[in-house]
Amino acid sequence: MNAGLSRRALLTTAASAAFAGAACTPRAEPPPPVSWAGAAHQRGHRLRAGQPLPTAAVQKNAAVLIVGGGIAGLAAARGFAAQGIDDIAVLELEDQPGGNSRGHVLAGMACPLGAHYLPLPTPEAHEVSDWLHELGLLRQHLGRTVADERHLCHSPQERLFIDGAWVEGLLPPADPASDTAAQYRRFAQAVAALQGSQPGPRRFALPAHRSVWSAEVAALDRQTFVHWLQVQGLNDERLRWYLDYCCRDDYGAGIHTVSAWAGVHYFASRHGFSVPGESTGESEGVFTWPEGNAWLVQRLAAPLAARIHGGRTVLQVTEQRHGVQVLAWNEHTQQAENWTAQQLVLATPLFIAARVLQNPPEALRQAAALLLHAPWLVANVHLDAPLLDRPGAPPAWDSVRYAPGGGTALGYVDAMHQSLRPHPGPTVITAYHTLPANERTALLAPDPVPWRDRVLDDLAQTHPDIRRRAQHVALTRWGHAMAVPRPGVQHHPALQALRQLRGRVRFAHADLAGYSVFEEAFTLGSEVASPAPVG
Ligand SMILES: Cc1cc2nc3c(=O)[nH]c(=O)nc-3n(C[C@H](O)[C@H](O)[C@H](O)COP(=O)(O)OP(=O)(O)OC[C@H]3O[C@@H](n4cnc5c(N)ncnc54)[C@H](O)[C@@H]3O)c2cc1C
Incomplete structure (x- = not known):
C-alpha cells in the first residue's frame, strides 16, 4: 500500500534522526499523569459473599433477559431478535456494552480497552x-471470499525488537542452517501432522467445539504445552519464547500453564506454523480498527440500542416454575430493580453465573471451579509525537520486545496505524501486560502510579523518550480477563453440558470454550439463541 510505504519511510527517517539527538541530551522527564479507565470492578464486587441483598423498588418485565452485554450476550440478543422476538432486555453492569471488547477515547483518539483484532x-x-x-467486511467475488482491505491490518503488521534492532514479523529470526531453524521446521511439521490432511470436519476447529475429538487430541489436552514440547525435543530458546508469547497473547498464560491442546490449536485452527522464507501457506489477515473490536461492538449493539440497559449489576437470578426472576442494581438511580422473564441467558463469566444463579446446576458449579481467569493490565498511552526508535524495521501496528527472561509485557499496538494520514503525529499506543494470578490483588490498589511506571519502564527499553512523549496514561485493570485453557479444560463434560442446556436458563460466554476469543464468544452467543440443542 502506497500510503503505508511513504509513512514507513517518513517514520524511519524522523525517528532515526531524533534518536541520535536524544542520545546526546539525556534529561529526567516529569512522569505523565495517569488515571484508571474502563472496568468498574466495584460494581462486580457487589456480588462478593456476605453482602445483604437490597429490596427492589421497581418492577420490570421482558420476554428474554440477557445478563451481560459482552460479545456473547450481544450475539445472543441479535439471535433472538432475528427470530422475531422483540421483547429482549440486555442487563449490563458497565455503562457501555462490549465487555472485554470495549473501546476508549484518549485525547480525542479512539483506542481499545481490551480486544483489538479479529482474524x-x-x-x-x-x-x-x-x-x-452483512457488515460488508467480507464479500463473495468469483467464488472466493474477499475481505475489505480498508479494515484489514495495514502493512507493516508486526515487528520484533531482538539483538538490538527491530525485525519484521514476530518469530525471532534464525539462520536457515541453525538448530533454531531446524526446530522451527520440526514444530511446523508436528502441527501439520496433528492437523491431518483428511477432508471433512477438522481436528482443530475454531470454534473449538466443532472439532473432531480423538484419542490423540485428548492426549494433548492432558498435558501442559511445555511438557509436550519437551517430549518432542523442542527446546530452542527462540522457539520457546515465541510459543510462550503466542500463548500469553491469546490465553493469558504461557507454555508452562496452558495445555498442549491449546498450544497446538493456536496454530492448527488457522494456517499452521509458518517458517519464514519456507512457508507455502497463506498469510493470516486480521481486521483491526483504532478502537479495536469496539468497532464490532458498536455494529452489534446499534440495532439493539433500546434493549441494552447499561449500569445494571445483576445480583441474583432465580428460576421459577413459570419464569425467571432477576434482582438487578441500577447503578444510575442507586435502586434495586426486579425483572421477570420467560427465558434468560447468563452471558457473564461462569464464576459470576454461579454466584448469581440460585440453585445452580452441578455442571455450573464444576465449570466455575474448573476455570482460572488470568488478570491483565492494559495501558493506553497518549503520545504527542512519534517515539524515538531503534534501528531496523519501521513502526508497525504491533511492536513486541524479545525478552526470554520473562516479564509480563506483550508489546503495544498503535491506534493510528490504520489512519492514512501522510505524516506521523500524535497517537495512542496500547500496551498489554498479562499478569500472574498472584498480582490480581495488587491490581485493585487505588494508586495507579506503580503500574504506570512498570508500563513506561518496559516501553523505555525500546523507546528511551517515552516519558517525554507520553502526555497521559490511562490504565485498565482486568481482574478476571480470560479463562486459561489449562490441561483438562477443553473437553470437560461440565462445559459441554452447559453449552447444550436449552431450558429456561441458558449460558453463553467465551468461558464455555475454556478460552476467550471473539469467534468463540460470538458463536456461543448465536447458538444459545437457537431453539435446538447443539453438539
Ligand atoms: C485485554 C484483552 C485483550 C483481548 N484481545 C483480544 C483480541 O484482540 N481478539 C479477540 O478475539 N479476543 C480478545 N480478547 C478476548 C475477549 O475476551 C473476547 O474477544 C470477547 O470479548 C469475550 O466476550 P464475552 O461476551 O464472552 O465476555 P465478556 O467480555 O467477559 O462479557 C461479559 C459481560 O458481562 C458483564 N457482566 C459481568 N457480571 C455482570 C453482572 N453481574 N451483571 C450484569 N453484567 C455483568 C460484563 O461487564 C461484560 O460486559 C481479549 C481480552 C482481553 C481481556
Whole structure:
C-alpha cells in the first residue's frame, strides 16, 4: 500500500534522526499523569459473599433477559431478535456494552480497552462469517471470499525488537542452517501432522467445539504445552519464547500453564506454523480498527440500542416454575430493580453465573471451579509525537520486545496505524501486560502510579523518550480477563453440558470454550439463541 510505504519511510527517517539527538541530551522527564479507565470492578464486587441483598423498588418485565452485554450476550440478543422476538432486555453492569471488547477515547483518539483484532474467520465460524458479510467486511467475488482491505491490518503488521534492532514479523529470526531453524521446521511439521490432511470436519476447529475429538487430541489436552514440547525435543530458546508469547497473547498464560491442546490449536485452527522464507501457506489477515473490536461492538449493539440497559449489576437470578426472576442494581438511580422473564441467558463469566444463579446446576458449579481467569493490565498511552526508535524495521501496528527472561509485557499496538494520514503525529499506543494470578490483588490498589511506571519502564527499553512523549496514561485493570485453557479444560463434560442446556436458563460466554476469543464468544452467543440443542 502506497500510503503505508511513504509513512514507513517518513517514520524511519524522523525517528532515526531524533534518536541520535536524544542520545546526546539525556534529561529526567516529569512522569505523565495517569488515571484508571474502563472496568468498574466495584460494581462486580457487589456480588462478593456476605453482602445483604437490597429490596427492589421497581418492577420490570421482558420476554428474554440477557445478563451481560459482552460479545456473547450481544450475539445472543441479535439471535433472538432475528427470530422475531422483540421483547429482549440486555442487563449490563458497565455503562457501555462490549465487555472485554470495549473501546476508549484518549485525547480525542479512539483506542481499545481490551480486544483489538479479529482474524479472518475460519470455515467453522460461519455465524461470524455471515455477520461480517452483512457488515460488508467480507464479500463473495468469483467464488472466493474477499475481505475489505480498508479494515484489514495495514502493512507493516508486526515487528520484533531482538539483538538490538527491530525485525519484521514476530518469530525471532534464525539462520536457515541453525538448530533454531531446524526446530522451527520440526514444530511446523508436528502441527501439520496433528492437523491431518483428511477432508471433512477438522481436528482443530475454531470454534473449538466443532472439532473432531480423538484419542490423540485428548492426549494433548492432558498435558501442559511445555511438557509436550519437551517430549518432542523442542527446546530452542527462540522457539520457546515465541510459543510462550503466542500463548500469553491469546490465553493469558504461557507454555508452562496452558495445555498442549491449546498450544497446538493456536496454530492448527488457522494456517499452521509458518517458517519464514519456507512457508507455502497463506498469510493470516486480521481486521483491526483504532478502537479495536469496539468497532464490532458498536455494529452489534446499534440495532439493539433500546434493549441494552447499561449500569445494571445483576445480583441474583432465580428460576421459577413459570419464569425467571432477576434482582438487578441500577447503578444510575442507586435502586434495586426486579425483572421477570420467560427465558434468560447468563452471558457473564461462569464464576459470576454461579454466584448469581440460585440453585445452580452441578455442571455450573464444576465449570466455575474448573476455570482460572488470568488478570491483565492494559495501558493506553497518549503520545504527542512519534517515539524515538531503534534501528531496523519501521513502526508497525504491533511492536513486541524479545525478552526470554520473562516479564509480563506483550508489546503495544498503535491506534493510528490504520489512519492514512501522510505524516506521523500524535497517537495512542496500547500496551498489554498479562499478569500472574498472584498480582490480581495488587491490581485493585487505588494508586495507579506503580503500574504506570512498570508500563513506561518496559516501553523505555525500546523507546528511551517515552516519558517525554507520553502526555497521559490511562490504565485498565482486568481482574478476571480470560479463562486459561489449562490441561483438562477443553473437553470437560461440565462445559459441554452447559453449552447444550436449552431450558429456561441458558449460558453463553467465551468461558464455555475454556478460552476467550471473539469467534468463540460470538458463536456461543448465536447458538444459545437457537431453539435446538447443539453438539
Ligand atoms: C485485554 C484483552 C485483550 C483481548 N484481545 C483480544 C483480541 O484482540 N481478539 C479477540 O478475539 N479476543 C480478545 N480478547 C478476548 C475477549 O475476551 C473476547 O474477544 C470477547 O470479548 C469475550 O466476550 P464475552 O461476551 O464472552 O465476555 P465478556 O467480555 O467477559 O462479557 C461479559 C459481560 O458481562 C458483564 N457482566 C459481568 N457480571 C455482570 C453482572 N453481574 N451483571 C450484569 N453484567 C455483568 C460484563 O461487564 C461484560 O460486559 C481479549 C481480552 C482481553 C481481556
